[in-house]
Structures are given as C-alpha cells and as structure tokens.
Amino acid sequence: MNKQMIVYDDQKKIFHLMNDNISYVFEIIEDTYLAHRHWGKRVESYSLSNKPTLKKRTFAAMNVPERPEFSLEYVPxxxxxxxxxxxxxxxxxxxxxxxxxxxxxxxxxxxxxxxxxxxxxxxxxxxxxxxxxxxxxxxxxxxxxxxxxxxxxxxxxxxxxxxxxxxxxxxxxxxxxxxxxxxxxxxxxxxxxxxxxxxxxxxxxxxxxxxxxxxxxxxxxxxxxxxxxxxxxxxxxxxxxxxxxxxxxxxxxxxxxxxxxxxxxxxxxxxxxxxxxxxxxxxxxxxxxxxxxxxxxxxxxxxxxxxxxxxxxxxxxxxxxIPQNWVKKPRPVLVNSWEMSYFNVSEKIMKDLIDSAKEMGFEAVVLDDGWFGERNSSKTSLGDWQVDANKFPNGIKPLIDYAKERKLQFGIWFEPEMISPNSDLIQSHPDWVMRTAEYEPLLGRSQYILDLTNAEVQTFIIDLLTRSIKDFGISYIKWDMNRHITDPASNVLNQAHAAEYSHRYMMGLYRILNTITTLFPEVLFENCSSGGGRLDPGMLYFMPQTWASDNTDGLDRQRIQYGASYLFPPYSLTGHVSSVPNHQTGRVIDFETRKHLASSTNMGYEMDIMQLSDHEKAVIKAHVEGYKEERDFLMTSEFYRLESPFDTNHCAWMFADQARNKLIVYLFRNTYDVSELSLLIKIPFIDLKANYVEVNSQKQYSGSELANCGIALENPIGDHLALRLDFEKC
Missing domain, CATH: 2.70.98.60 (alpha-galactosidase from lactobacil brevis)
Structure with missing residues (x-):
C-alpha cells in the first residue's frame, strides 16, 4: 500500500495532492466545475483561504442563473x-x-x-x-x-x-x-x-x-x-x-x-x-x-x-x-568518425581509428554517415542500408569483430525515417514516401520522409534495425533525423483522417522505438536530429542520451548546454571535443575550454585523433582516463547553474553529490576585460556548516565562506579562460 498522497474532503469538495515538498489543490464548485486553488509549496491542510470572492460583472455570462455573481469568465x-x-x-x-x-x-x-x-x-x-x-x-x-x-x-x-x-x-x-x-x-x-x-x-x-x-x-x-x-x-x-x-x-x-x-x-x-x-x-x-x-x-x-x-x-x-536499465549504467566514452572524415569513411580509416582509440583509452568507436549504399554525399542512398562494398570490401562485421578483440564497443549511424530520391528503395516503394497525390513533395537536405503512418514502413524499419543489430553485433545506434515535415499526407490514410497525420506519424515512430528498444534493451540508442532538433522528454523515454547540438564550438556550447539543463540532466546530453578551427563557426578556442564543456556532459571526441602528436595523444588519453574515473559521480550528482552566459561574459556550473562531500565547479570566462582585475565566484548549494579543501591548491575554506563571500581567482590576459575547481569536505 502506497503512502496516501491524494485526499478528498467531501465536505469542502476539495482534492489535495501532496508529497513532502509540494501541494496541488482544486475544488468542485456548483457540483459541476473544477476550480484551481493551489499549486506550489506543501500546505499541511487547505481550507479555501485564498478562494477569491466573486462580484457580478456586466456582460459576464451567468452559468448559475440564481447566482449572477458567478461566471466562468473569472473562475480559475x-x-x-x-x-x-x-x-x-x-x-x-x-x-x-x-x-x-x-x-x-x-x-x-x-x-x-x-x-x-x-x-x-x-x-x-x-x-x-x-x-x-x-x-x-x-x-x-x-x-x-x-x-x-x-x-x-x-x-x-x-x-x-x-x-x-x-x-x-x-x-x-x-x-x-x-x-x-x-x-x-x-x-x-x-x-x-x-x-x-x-x-x-x-x-x-x-x-x-x-x-x-x-x-x-x-x-x-x-x-x-x-x-x-x-x-x-x-x-x-x-x-x-x-x-x-x-x-x-x-x-x-x-x-x-x-x-x-x-x-x-x-x-x-x-x-x-x-x-x-x-x-x-x-x-x-x-x-x-x-x-x-x-x-x-x-x-x-x-x-x-x-x-x-x-x-x-x-x-x-x-x-x-529514462530507460531504467540505463539510469545508473555508465555510457562508453567514444570517438565518432563524422568530423574526422565525413562521408569519406573506409575499412582502413576505421581500423586505424580503432587502433588509435584503443591506444588513447576510448571505450567505443562510432561509424557515422557514409557507410551504406553509394553514400558519398547527402543526396543519395537513404533507405539503401546495405554496406558499401567499395568502402568496406569485407563488410562491417569483421571491422566490428576487430574492435571487440580490442575490448572496444562499436556503434553505427542510421537515419531510418528518411529516403533519398536517388535510392533503390524509392524505385521499389515510391508509395512509401510521405506526400500528397497532387503535388511533388519538397526536398529537405536532399531527402524525403518515409510515411510512418504506413504499417509496412514501420515493419521495414523494425526489420532493418533488428537485422542490423543481430548481424553486425553492434552495441550502439545513433538515430538521426535531419529534416522537418512539409507534406503531411499518406496514400494509405483515409482522407477523412488527413488532419490526424502528424500525430499518427508520431505514433508510428513511437511504435518502432518501443519495439526496438524492448527487443534490444542492452543496445545504447542516441537520439539526434541534426543535433538537438528533437531534444524532448518523449525521445528521452526511449533513448537515454541526446546529441545536444551539431555545434561543438567552445563559445556557443556554453549557452546550449546551460539552456538545455533547465530540463535535462547533463549526463543525458552528449558533448564531444572537436578540432579547431571549429567546423561550424571557424573559431579557435583553447583545448581546456572544449575539454571542460564536454566533461560537463556524456563526453566523447569527434576529431581525427590519428594525426595528432605524441603529446596531444597523451593529453587526450589523460582526459579520457580522468573522465572515466569520475563518470559515476557525474552520472549521479546534482547539477547547479552558477553564472549565466546569457547575462554575463562568464558561464559557471557545479556538480555535487547529495551529501555535498564532493563538488566540481567549472568556470568559463570568454573575452578578456582589462577592467576585470580578478574573477569571483560564489558557490551556493553546499554544506554551510562544513569545511572544504580545494584539491588543486590544497587551500581550506568554510562552506559558508564559499557560499556567501565566494572565491577569488586570477584573471590572466587572453580570451577564453576555462577553470576547474575540485572541493572535498574536510
């Protein structure tokens, strides 16, 4: 028997929902309507103290003729x-x-x-x-x-x-x-x-x-x-x-x-x-x-x-x-092929990537777009999910086995909801394209959308993914969706239901996702829609992580990750360290900034790690190993935003365990201001009665001092400063 959290007062006609922290209250009025009374901090009991008085208003409709002061026009x-x-x-x-x-x-x-x-x-x-x-x-x-x-x-x-x-x-x-x-x-x-x-x-x-x-x-x-x-x-x-x-x-x-x-x-x-x-x-x-x-x-x-x-x-x-088997399960630290080679992937490139990934401590390698059909650009082959024999003459399975022999997981990119105009699939099933009968469908990113209201299309995608997971033995799928709907129509949907199309499409997608994730709960699915184009709680139900943005720039990512954290736990967002100049903005931002931003999410890399110097490889290896050591902490900790990049030249946030025994604070200062002689950051949400040591400097502070006075930090010349502070309770 659960704790009683919902009570009904028959005399007052009040429903009261409450737990230890919140209350939600509404009232039955005139034995007919439901009036909202409270949504907020817990109240121990409720006796209509805030019920507004009613006053007759000219032109207001009278829902109860004998009570002219009562009108739904002004009832909450x-x-x-x-x-x-x-x-x-x-x-x-x-x-x-x-x-x-x-x-x-x-x-x-x-x-x-x-x-x-x-x-x-x-x-x-x-x-x-x-x-x-x-x-x-x-x-x-x-x-x-x-x-x-x-x-x-x-x-x-x-x-x-x-x-x-x-x-x-x-x-x-x-x-x-x-x-x-x-x-x-x-x-x-x-x-x-x-x-x-x-x-x-x-x-x-x-x-x-x-x-x-x-x-x-x-x-x-x-x-x-x-x-x-x-x-x-x-x-x-x-x-x-x-x-x-x-x-x-x-x-x-x-x-x-x-x-x-x-x-x-x-x-x-x-x-x-x-x-x-x-x-x-x-x-x-x-x-x-x-x-x-x-x-x-x-x-x-x-x-x-x-x-x-x-x-x-x-x-x-x-x-x-979030899928319960993934809530406390560490996700692999991976390297993705996309910004390394784009569509120009091959067996040799991926083998070399696997070797380098193993050397630098990565746990998974992901083969992104370009591995199937004749996929040398975005204009072809979506729907033709056969391995490109020119790029992978031995197929993908030996490559995956090669990765597994080196104790690495292997993932593959799919965009299952799409179809290219230049594909074998559209030749055999032109009726599977989302479109009206009267107009040619519009292209988006050189592709059409499959009609997911069609049960045959749903079965095709389910069979495709089932076969791929079983035949390849992959443990990770990056599920992409790179355009929006322009022709919401189907040749199998009755015209009387045409206005239902958009919702029926989503129900078709959910049927596919529910089927596949139920069949393969051990496979890690990453949600992507050109980054965060479908970053929402609905997708989080099936896929425990989302690629937050195609933009990996060290400046823009501060705002993206800060904003997304209003809803989503940081570990449900993926962030990759990429090369500079950044492929989206052309900016050159230091490694420390890019590293700390990625470390504030479900971290990975997306760059050519094979062409690095020995020193650069050693730096990345140290980063990867350090992240793996604190991954469990990041996955289970509470997250707090400290300074907003939308309001200031700074961005700061903190991870803390529930007991406040350990804290990690990241601070990003962007452009250098000659009048800002030093930096100051206050650290609330800590144990005010405890003492803390900053691990890197070994200096000790009281929790109340850190929260109310803050900690001053050096502000060296130059743009894009990134700092990390580690506090442990003494």
Whole structure:
C-alpha cells in the first residue's frame, strides 16, 4: 500500500495532492466545475483561504442563473471549454456531429488508485513501485452529447512534479471531432511574473527567452512534425526568481511531435498556462465507442529558483522517464568518425581509428554517415542500408569483430525515417514516401520522409534495425533525423483522417522505438536530429542520451548546454571535443575550454585523433582516463547553474553529490576585460556548516565562506579562460 498522497474532503469538495515538498489543490464548485486553488509549496491542510470572492460583472455570462455573481469568465479553472462564458483559450474543444462546438461538461465522480497509468502507444511517466505514486482520475460528462472526459493527475513520493493528461471517450451513437485537447491547463493569479521559454535553430538550440507578461495571448510551439529546436516544449512563470531562490512553476510535455504552449493574461489579471498537442495541425475523428488519450504533461514546482525547478525535472527524468536499465549504467566514452572524415569513411580509416582509440583509452568507436549504399554525399542512398562494398570490401562485421578483440564497443549511424530520391528503395516503394497525390513533395537536405503512418514502413524499419543489430553485433545506434515535415499526407490514410497525420506519424515512430528498444534493451540508442532538433522528454523515454547540438564550438556550447539543463540532466546530453578551427563557426578556442564543456556532459571526441602528436595523444588519453574515473559521480550528482552566459561574459556550473562531500565547479570566462582585475565566484548549494579543501591548491575554506563571500581567482590576459575547481569536505 502506497503512502496516501491524494485526499478528498467531501465536505469542502476539495482534492489535495501532496508529497513532502509540494501541494496541488482544486475544488468542485456548483457540483459541476473544477476550480484551481493551489499549486506550489506543501500546505499541511487547505481550507479555501485564498478562494477569491466573486462580484457580478456586466456582460459576464451567468452559468448559475440564481447566482449572477458567478461566471466562468473569472473562475480559475482546471479544464476549460468554449461557449460557456469563459472566453479565454479553451483546453478542450470538440465539434459535435451537428457541426457545433457547444458542450456542457459536468463533474461526475473520481477515483484514486495506487501507481501511475501506463500507455502502450506513447512515452509516459514510468511507474516504479518502490518509489511510491498515486493517481487521481476525474470523470466529467456531457449528458447531452454523451461524451466523457477523464482528467489524470499523478503524484510521486520522490519527485516534485504533477503528471497530467486527458482522455476523451465517445459514448454516443455519432462521430465527433476533437479539435483541441490540452494535456494540462492551469489558471493562476497574475502577480508580476515573468515568462521563460526557449528559442533556437540548428546549431543554436535552447536559447533562453525571458520576458514580461502583457495582456493578451503568448504562445510557442512547433508545426514541423518534431518538437524542434525553434521552440521546444517548455513554459515557466516566476516572480523575482533567480537561479538560487524564488518560486518557479514550469511545464513540459512528454511528446516529440507538434506541440503548443499557451500563456494568456486576461482583463482580470488571471494567467492561464496550457501545454499539449498543437491544434493548428491536429484534429481527431472519434467514432462511437472510441477514445483518445493525450500525451502527458509534467508540471514542476520549486521555491528554490530555477536551479530547484531544474533539479525537480532532473530527478523525475532519471527516476521515472529514462530507460531504467540505463539510469545508473555508465555510457562508453567514444570517438565518432563524422568530423574526422565525413562521408569519406573506409575499412582502413576505421581500423586505424580503432587502433588509435584503443591506444588513447576510448571505450567505443562510432561509424557515422557514409557507410551504406553509394553514400558519398547527402543526396543519395537513404533507405539503401546495405554496406558499401567499395568502402568496406569485407563488410562491417569483421571491422566490428576487430574492435571487440580490442575490448572496444562499436556503434553505427542510421537515419531510418528518411529516403533519398536517388535510392533503390524509392524505385521499389515510391508509395512509401510521405506526400500528397497532387503535388511533388519538397526536398529537405536532399531527402524525403518515409510515411510512418504506413504499417509496412514501420515493419521495414523494425526489420532493418533488428537485422542490423543481430548481424553486425553492434552495441550502439545513433538515430538521426535531419529534416522537418512539409507534406503531411499518406496514400494509405483515409482522407477523412488527413488532419490526424502528424500525430499518427508520431505514433508510428513511437511504435518502432518501443519495439526496438524492448527487443534490444542492452543496445545504447542516441537520439539526434541534426543535433538537438528533437531534444524532448518523449525521445528521452526511449533513448537515454541526446546529441545536444551539431555545434561543438567552445563559445556557443556554453549557452546550449546551460539552456538545455533547465530540463535535462547533463549526463543525458552528449558533448564531444572537436578540432579547431571549429567546423561550424571557424573559431579557435583553447583545448581546456572544449575539454571542460564536454566533461560537463556524456563526453566523447569527434576529431581525427590519428594525426595528432605524441603529446596531444597523451593529453587526450589523460582526459579520457580522468573522465572515466569520475563518470559515476557525474552520472549521479546534482547539477547547479552558477553564472549565466546569457547575462554575463562568464558561464559557471557545479556538480555535487547529495551529501555535498564532493563538488566540481567549472568556470568559463570568454573575452578578456582589462577592467576585470580578478574573477569571483560564489558557490551556493553546499554544506554551510562544513569545511572544504580545494584539491588543486590544497587551500581550506568554510562552506559558508564559499557560499556567501565566494572565491577569488586570477584573471590572466587572453580570451577564453576555462577553470576547474575540485572541493572535498574536510
């Protein structure tokens, strides 16, 4: 029996979800509607102390005629519908068989159950019995249309998050159309909060965007067929919060396709936060007896600033999202062939790379793009996943065996969702291309997209990967996706369901991923979409790590990794040390900066390690060996951002074990400023009552001194300084 974390007060009509740190409260009002009352720090009991008084407003619709002061226009709601007097953005919109979107949902009943719901069709919060969780299911019914709406709320003992989702069941005799179904909608009082989201592009992912909240609507999302680097699924609000203090409320979505986050400030200074499927690219036909389940939203709260909020996400992702067999399993330190040789790979090059990798202490070698078909450029051969006999006359299996003999793992790059116009596959299966019948599909990166709504295509990809893993004996797959959707259509999908295409594509992808990762749990899958183009919680459910960005530049990576850490544990992000001048920016940034940035992630290399001097090889070997020694610490430690590269010329962060016995601090100073005579960094989130020794200098400090006074550091002439401080408790 789990600890009771959900209680219902029948007299007050209040639901209260709580663990040791947070509470989430809402009320049944007028025996019909659900009013939001609290989401934040734990309250021991709740007696409606903050319930707003109501006042009659001219033009406000009266939902209860005998109570003219009551109107949904200014009630803080848990779920909202159009045409009920609430003119804010609805969270659910259903078009009935008569063509209208009028609905009147009423509260019917609730259920409290131990555990978390599991959804076979798509990623979700994993129910780990030992951790303790409970789920509240609310039933709302429209008695006229016979449509049932279920709202799910799950809370965990070991994570300061609420998991929300929605399900629509058609209990009528007529078909209906779902036009919008948010995973979560929460109304709060506006109190001068700021809004934080992310923007970005290829090679510039997870850029922080913080702004004031004006009257009206603000939204970010994706219609690209993927979560996208432009506006990934994240929305937070906070007032006067810093990285170190203040209340932060944040949302994300366990989904990898088209999504939308809404924030609305109305005329009464109420805020409505929503996250879910993007209604601009989504409708769903629901026949009699059919149901539709939304993806899950993750709602995170902390009163310890953005760092505290991020740590809540990190703990939840590690405990309840990442594949459990990989949570505490070290990932191999690898060298990737891409920036070394691009498409010009061969048996000799890879053998030499294996020998050099073994010499320098690497644990895996990855053969990136260019090994199959006639793949000498990006314009050909996607879909023709036969080994290029000109580059590998003996095939790949002997090469993999060669690596294994040297105690090295071997990985291969795939882009399974794509097809080239110049390929044998398109000649034999032109009907497998995502396209409309009337128009020629558009190219992106010289390639088309396979129609993953087609079960034959799904089976083809599953069989391809199954055969490759078994025949080659590979232990690692880098799964890439290098373009977005422009022609969302299929020749096997009924035209009546055309507007469902984008979501059906994602369901097809999830079926493939679920099948393959279940068949081969020991294979390490790395998520990639030209870097972080599909860096989202949905992909993290199947693949425990993501290539954060194709941009490995030592300056740009500071912002990318800093921003991505708002959601993702650093060890779930991969970062590689690459050569200079950097292939993306042309910048020449010192090795120490590049090394420390990569060491702050799931570290690897991506350069020609075979052409290095003996000294350079020795330096890399020392780095690799040192990283392997502290890998377990990095994998299990807590992460804290200390100085923001978005606000200053510096970037700093810290790894710390839970007992604060060991700390690693990285500090990056970019351009040199002659007026900055020395550097100063404060180190909060440590044991204030303990004493620490800085291992490199052997100087001792009290924890309270490091947190409140900081530590001064030399600021030598020259751009791009990178420092590492190691503290151990005395």
């Amino acid at each position: 709601l848990e779920v909202s519908f159009p045409n009920q007097g609430d003119y804010r953005e609805p969270s659910v919109q259903i078009r009935m068989s008569n063509g209208y979107t009028v609905s009147r949902f009423c509260y019917e009943k609730f259920e409290i159950s131990d555990g978390a719901p599991e959804f076979i069709a798509f990623p979700h919060a994993r129910d780990i019995p030992a951790s303790g969780s409970q789920t509240l299911t609310i039933h709302l019914v429209d008695p006229v249309s016979s449509i049932r709406l279920l709202l799910f709320y799950t809370i965990f003992e070991d994570a300061d998050v609420i998991i929300r989702s929605s399900k629509i069941i058609n209990e009528s005799n007529s078909g209906v159309t779902i036009e919008k179904l948010s995973s979560a909608s929460v109304d709060r009082r506006y109190d001068g909060q700021m809004c934080t989201t992310f923007y970005g592009t290829h090679q510039k992912e997870y850029q922080l965007n913080r702004q004031s909240i004006s009257h009206g609507k603000f939204s970010v999302g994706s219609s690209r067929g993927a979560s996208g680097p432009q506006y990934p699924p994240y929305l937070s609000i906070s007032k006067d919060a810093t990285e170190f203090s203040g209340d932060v409320h944040a949302m994300t979505l366990i989904y990898s396709g088209n999504h939308l986050s809404n924030l609305e400030r109305d005329q009464y200074n109420h805020l409505r936060l929503q996250i879910g499927l993007n209604p601009d690219t989504f409708t769903w036909q629901l026949g009699p007896g059919e149901s539709f389940q939304s993806p899950q939203a993750v709602l995170s709260f902390s009163d310890k600033g953005y760092n505290g909020n991020s740590n809540a996400f990190h703990r939840f992702f590690n405990k309840h999202l």
